[in-house]
Amino acid sequence: MAGSDALYGLGLDTTKIETMYYYMVLSRALDERMWILNRQGKSAFVISCQGQEGAQVGVASALDPTVDWVAPYYRDLGVVLYFGMTPREIMLGQMAKAEDPSSGGRQMPAHYGHKKRHVLTGSSPVATQVAHAAGMALAFKIRSEAAVVMTSLGEGSTNQGEFHEALNFAAVHRLPLIVVVENNGFAISVPQSKEMVVADVAAKASGYGMPGIVVRGSDPLGVHQATSEARNRALKGEGPTLIEIKTYRYTPHSSDDDDRSYKTREQLQAEKDDDAIVLFRQWMLDQKMWDDEREKALNQRVRNEVDDATDYAEAAPYPDPATLWEHVYHS
Numbered sequence: 001m002a003g004s005d006a007l008y009g010l011g012l013d014t015t016k017i018e019t020m021y022y023y024m025v026l027s028r029a030l031d032e033r034m035w036i037l038n039r040q041g042k043s044a045f046v047i048s049c050q051g052q053e054g055a056q057v058g059v060a061s062a063l064d065p066t067v068d069w070v071a072p073y074y075r076d077l078g079v080v081l082y083f084g085m086t087p088r089e090i091m092l093g094q095m096a097k098a099e100d101p102s103s104g105g106r107q108m109p110a111h112y113g114h115k116k117r118h119v120l121t122g123s124s125p126v127a128t129q130v131a132h133a134a135g136m137a138l139a140f141k142i143r144s145e146a147a148v149v150m151t152s153l154g155e156g157s158t159n160q161g162e163f164h165e166a167l168n169f170a171a172v173h174r175l176p177l178i179v180v181v182e183n184n185g186f187a188i189s190v191p192q193s194k195e196m197v198v199a200d201v202a203a204k205a206s207g208y209g210m211p212g213i214v215v216r217g218s219d220p221l222g223v224h225q226a227t228s229e230a231r232n233r234a235l236k237g238e239g240p241t242l243i244e245i246k247t248y249r250y251t252p253h254s255s256d257d258d259d260r261s262y263k264t265r266e267q268l269q270a271e272k273d274d275d276a277i278v279l280f281r282q283w284m285l286d287q288k289m290w291d292d293e294r295e296k297a298l299n300q301r302v303r304n305e306v307d308d309a310t311d312y313a314e315a316a317p318y319p320d321p322a323t324l325w326e327h328v329y330h331s
């Protein structure tokens with residue numbers, strides 16, 4: 001298929017496919033390194049993308065980072081890397097160093113923000129980013145800018161008021177907004193069956209009169225296609241779309257959690273058997289656009305980037321304590 005338009009009629013060429021694979025592998029490798037640094041006492045907190053890379057890269061690869069913006073959530077390492085945040089920048093945030101572009105080491109890790117890379121800064125209360133994204137989409141509409149905003153959240157967070165308010169507002173005003181729910185089945189230790197009665201979060205879209213699409217995170221090309229269609233709708237002035245991606249969380253909720261008390265190892269193994277990275281690689285091999293040599297070269301490149309980012313961030317200075325009171329409210 002290399003170079004053909006056969007892939008879902010999307011016209012994805014080999015370079016784009018390889019780029020998608022690279023970002024999935026890079027996201028996983030950076031994330032794995034973060035856990036090592038955490039266990040070494042060098043990074044206080046990790047909240048992982050592992051298992052969700054196919055969802056994230058599938059979405060980001062259908063956007064245009066030169067005009068579109070993202071209001072991501074804490075697991076979206078694959079999204080922010082695809083939008084141009086570098087491994088060094090990620091590790092600077094992970095180790096709370098002064099040069100961290102997200103917050104100068106002030107926020108928790110994974111609270112991504114990068115104006116130049118079109119990553120809207122976020123905060124810890126879940127789902128607030130959906131309202132921020134709707135506001136940004138309104139600005140695009142008022143200014144007649146041909147761009148969309150993508151915001152994402154977990155399925156548990158769709159029970160927050162901001163999610164419903166933002167979807168309703170975006171639908172009423174036909175805003176260029178794509179709301180992506182990365183449904184990994186748990187909100188910390190709470191399974192989806194105790195979060196909501198519906199099987200598909202996408203069903204919530206009908207209450208606001210917008211399309212609600214379900215796609216599998218282990219199928220990054222399907223995710224790409226759904227996002228492309230949502231983007232086209234948004235650019236045509238047809239309003240927002242809700243995309244639910246069924247995905248997995250391979251790690252505990254965070255480095256402060258132990259998932260063995262609520263997820264069986266059999267379930268985890270079944271989820272790992274549906275790993276987007278493994279399946280995508282196999283698909284590339286089947287298409288004869290990939291081979292062991294390229295795989296080796298890619299892994300070496302990623303390893304070098306992760307090592308470089310780790311070394312750079314470890315050597316970087318912490319914020320000057322004298323700046324402690326900057327950017328905070330006080331009376």
Ligand SMILES: Cc1ncc(C[n+]2csc(CCOP(=O)(O)OP(=O)(O)O)c2C)c(N)n1
Binds near residue numbers: 154158
């Ligand atoms: C308003 C608010 N309530 C509670 C929390 C604590 N909290 C952080 S993440 C999280 C779980 C969110 O689960 P989900 O939306 O399914 O996303 P996931 O972490 O599974 O990707 C909770 C309850 C918070 N950050 N904000």
